[in-house]
Amino acid sequence: MGLSSAKLQKEQSHIRGLLTGYTVLVYVFLFLPIFVVILMSFNTAKIGAFPLDDFTLRWYSELFRDKTVWAALVNSIIISAGTTLLSVILGTLGAFALVRHQFRLKALFTGVLVIPLIIPGLIIGISLLSFYHFLGVHPSRLTVILGHTALALPYTTLVISSRLEGFDIHLEEAAAILGAPPWRVFYKVTLPVIGSGIIAAALFAWTISFDEFIITFFIMGGAKKTLPLKIWSLLKFGISPQINAMSALILVAALVLVTTALAMLRRP
């Protein structure tokens, strides 16, 4: 009995060792390339290669001096802000419709909502391009915002819907019967309670728009570049340390935003 249990324990520890190794490998596979990019952004050598030379912030300061990069950043911020605003407003309205009301074909609407999540970005980009062409609309920030909103809307609607589903409707009734007119009920009770869900949705929308490349590539044309498009155009001259620096910065920003969004969603 004692012997076999010792054997069992040994076997179990083997399995645990294997699992640990496997998990580490998966994470290495996922994060090593990203880590390398960050590492290279601090490397003095112009060509990304090991062994590393010296530590430097030169590429970052060069990046900040580049006016075209700043222009792209401003452009990206405007587009992301527009997308966030639009997709959060539409997403909130959509969430209320889906959660609070019964209507015909509701299941269909819910199903259709998630389709943009599974359509390849390439297809969406081509579709939007020919659609805008058909309408005779010229590519602009607005068309990009609309395109990004189509992409972000499923996320914002679903995130806000799930928050709204957990919302006790009696809270609104309690506020109403205590004397609050409908808009005050929304402003004082509904919005604060589902607020963290809305903020999370906004952060998701921002991240989606800010990092988006394919759709933007199709509908922005040669007009003003967003940051990802700027990186793309710089890549034509090979991977430069500036690109590494920019990637590292974008990565950190995205990480902060998504972590905040997840923390918001975990709030009661």
Next chain:
Amino acid sequence: MTDKRVAVELKAVTKTFGEVVAVDNVGFRVSEGEFICLVGPSGCGKTTTLRLIAGFEYPTAGEIRIHGKDMARVAPHRRNVAMVFQSYALFPHMSVFENVAFGLRERGIDRKAISRKVPQYLEMVQLGGYQERKPGQLSGGQQQRVALARALVVEPALLLMDEPLGSLDRKLRDEMQLEVKTLLDELGITTISVTHDQDEALVMSDRIAVMKDGHIEQVGPPRDIYEYPESVFCATFLGISNLLTGSLTRRDPGRMILTTKEGLELSCSLPESPEGQITLIIRPERILVNPSHSRENTFRGRIESVKYLGSEVEYYVLLLSGTRVVARQQISDAQDTLCRAGQEIDIQLPMQSLRLVS
């Protein structure tokens, strides 16, 4: 009742949801300061009736008046009604103070009055010193008290309560029943409460309205409803009753005989002598077990099972005629000998305790 002012009046109120009739031609009046309980099984329309009075739903037909004013086109926030919800519905993002202050702020009461009244009402529900807590940090009973304070602080014309004690455990519920009742009596506030808990209804109400399938079966003071239920439904919903169904085989005034289906012959004295099948009820505690002098309506039977309840004991007895009855006996002394299952006993159904129901 007639000398008091009518606070709430429902006239032939009906509410349908599609094909379903949730509330069917309901009418009653509530006097100023009165506590009325709507009781009934789930789905009987009691909560819908309450929601109609609150203004969360609008009646399909009929009229609701609060202090004489027709509520047909009045939104909830203009009714000067307060409500305590079963889930308490405390605003989770606000402190206890802000929760209680909410109604006052919406009424445009000035800050000074608010900071005076909120602690006063929290004190009243024994929650002084809890102002800064969030609802999530309070126990169920404490949340219930905050909900009550939040409703009372606005000094509403009418207080509505939907299963107010339904989420509390039994011991706390028993304590709160009396406490809430006393508090509401002191404030003299008109209250309509909904519950499926018969004890709560009996303890707290001035009057009870028993509801079934969307309509009101009987309205009256708790004791009237318990002692003189008008229907089998009321007799069995509030407390337990033994049902004895049969027809009158002798109808001398002052002394009639009911012969049940099983052939049990019961002497009774009824105010009327209806034809056909009738039902009499008797409460278990009115049945005498092994009476010292066996008089009329005494029958022999065998105990099938015994239910010991601490202060009382219930005997499930099969009479020789085949009729089954439940008798309940007070246990007044530790030395009292209780009967056992299988034992034969005499039980008496006193004539004055038999009631005719429809």
